[in-house]
Amino acid sequence: MRVAMIGTGYVGLVSGACFADFGHVVTCIDKDPHKIERLTRGEIPIFEPGLDDLVARNVRGGRLFFTLDGAQAVREADAVFIAVGTPTRRGDGHADLSYVYAAAEEIAALISDFTVVVTKSTVPVGTGDQVEAIIKRTNPNAQFAVVSNPEFLREGAAIEDFKRPDRVVVGSDDERAQAVMRELYRPLSLNETPIVFTGRRTSELIKYAANAFLAMKITFINEMADLCEKAGADVQQVAKGIGLDKRIGAKFLNAGPGYGGSCFPKDTIALVRTANDYGAPTRLIETTVAVNEARKKAMAQKVADAIGSNDLRGKTIGVLGVTFKPNTDDMRDAPSLDILPALQTMGAKIQGFDPEGGHEAERLLPGVAFKTGPYEAAEGADVLLIITEWDQFRALDLDRLKILMNAPVVVDLRNIYKPAEMVRHGFTYTSIGRG
Numbered sequence: 001m002r003v004a005m006i007g008t009g010y011v012g013l014v015s016g017a018c019f020a021d022f023g024h025v026v027t028c029i030d031k032d033p034h035k036i037e038r039l040t041r042g043e044i045p046i047f048e049p050g051l052d053d054l055v056a057r058n059v060r061g062g063r064l065f066f067t068l069d070g071a072q073a074v075r076e077a078d079a080v081f082i083a084v085g086t087p088t089r090r091g092d093g094h095a096d097l098s099y100v101y102a103a104a105e106e107i108a109a110l111i112s113d114f115t116v117v118v119t120k121s122t123v124p125v126g127t128g129d130q131v132e133a134i135i136k137r138t139n140p141n142a143q144f145a146v147v148s149n150p151e152f153l154r155e156g157a158a159i160e161d162f163k164r165p166d167r168v169v170v171g172s173d174d175e176r177a178q179a180v181m182r183e184l185y186r187p188l189s190l191n192e193t194p195i196v197f198t199g200r201r202t203s204e205l206i207k208y209a210a211n212a213f214l215a216m217k218i219t220f221i222n223e224m225a226d227l228c229e230k231a232g233a234d235v236q237q238v239a240k241g242i243g244l245d246k247r248i249g250a251k252f253l254n255a256g257p258g259y260g261g262s263c264f265p266k267d268t269i270a271l272v273r274t275a276n277d278y279g280a281p282t283r284l285i286e287t288t289v290a291v292n293e294a295r296k297k298a299m300a301q302k303v304a305d306a307i308g309s310n311d312l313r314g315k316t317i318g319v320l321g322v323t324f325k326p327n328t329d330d331m332r333d334a335p336s337l338d339i340l341p342a343l344q345t346m347g348a349k350i351q352g353f354d355p356e357g358g359h360e361a362e363r364l365l366p367g368v369a370f371k372t373g374p375y376e377a378a379e380g381a382d383v384l385l386i387i388t389e390w391d392q393f394r395a396l397d398l399d400r401l402k403i404l405m406n407a408p409v410v411v412d413l414r415n416i417y418k419p420a421e422m423v424r425h426g427f428t429y430t431s432i433g434r435g
Helices: 010-021 033-040 051-060 071-076 098-108 127-138 158-163 175-184 186-191 200-231 235-243 264-277 283-307 336-345 358-364 374-378 398-404 419-424
Strands: 002-006 025-029 064-067 079-082 115-119 144-148 168-171 195-198 316-320 349-353 383-386 409-412 428-430
Touching: 002 010, 002 071, 002 098, 010 025, 010 051, 010 064, 010 079, 010 158, 025 071, 033 064, 051 064, 051 158, 079 098, 079 175, 098 115, 098 127, 115 127, 115 175, 127 144, 127 200, 144 175, 144 200, 168 200, 175 186, 175 195, 195 200, 200 235, 200 264, 200 283, 264 283, 283 336, 283 383, 283 409, 283 428, 316 336, 316 374, 336 349, 349 358, 349 374, 374 398, 419 428
Parallel strands: 002 025, 002 079, 025 064, 079 115, 115 144, 168 195, 316 349, 316 383, 383 409, 409 428
Antiparallel strands: 144 168
């Protein structure tokens, strides 16, 4: 089948490359000439494990193309995917749908034969109705169906999630559109992947409900971690004890500094705003958002307490990891963006290292000196702060660290190390939820 993918951001690029790897012919379209130029040269603008090889293989195979002018690709496409950004709108917290609507207008002017227009972007309930109205208004003779097909890709594991998903959700009552979507995802039948067909509005809500539930689960275990610290319990054992219950499950029960990233923060806020508009407020999600924001800000105090003073003038803090999670260079709503400026306000000098996020972090975290490795970040530090659990931080040479640091103090916001091991190596060690 022929696919046009509008948008070469995280979702569009991964989805386009994976569809091409299934054997479809995919053209990825973007208005950013610099991005298209880089992709044409084989340079991937984001860090996602395995994506560079996947793109290169399908470009060589003649199944994946990149262009600024997607008119021909849209005209010839069986399915046109809208995979543009839907950031939080300034002022009211709603999702900014201007890019989605602009894409719908452009598509409308180009389609003639029956075309399935698919919203892959995360959009609030009712957006598909608006996209359909825009296309009908712009091109009354267009033959088309608008489908919701939300993505459930985890950054750092996106290719695996696309090719071996728990489910594929398709929101459409149009039989022709359903047939096209079945054919697009037919390669997944080998893995017996469930394809869940729903109404379009239901599909749109499934995406928000899933992200909100996972954000709530993270926030729940973080509150349990606070209780564990006060009560002398171990949050990791609590998480294991409840996670073995099949009704709860073990995933997303790792206590830490709060959730961040490109999805959970904006999607929870957007769901709250949408629910309020419909007169059905989501109090649990409202509280989740508020508790998570407060938690990220409170982490700086945890570091100050480990040092023993809120006056951090003359103190150097070494930081390991600044991206919101490992295996990505994404800095969007990363906890580090709250924690490090707060520490700077207390007077601390900060030096850090991140395997992939350093370049973007230098722009977002002025005044932080980024080093070439974890030991360089720890050198001369009065405390070492672990924010992101990259694999290369999990087995550091503790004896070497102790020699390099000005004081053997570690604040581990991801519980990478065992308290007894750190004490045995002579460190003062603070972690999350282990009283």
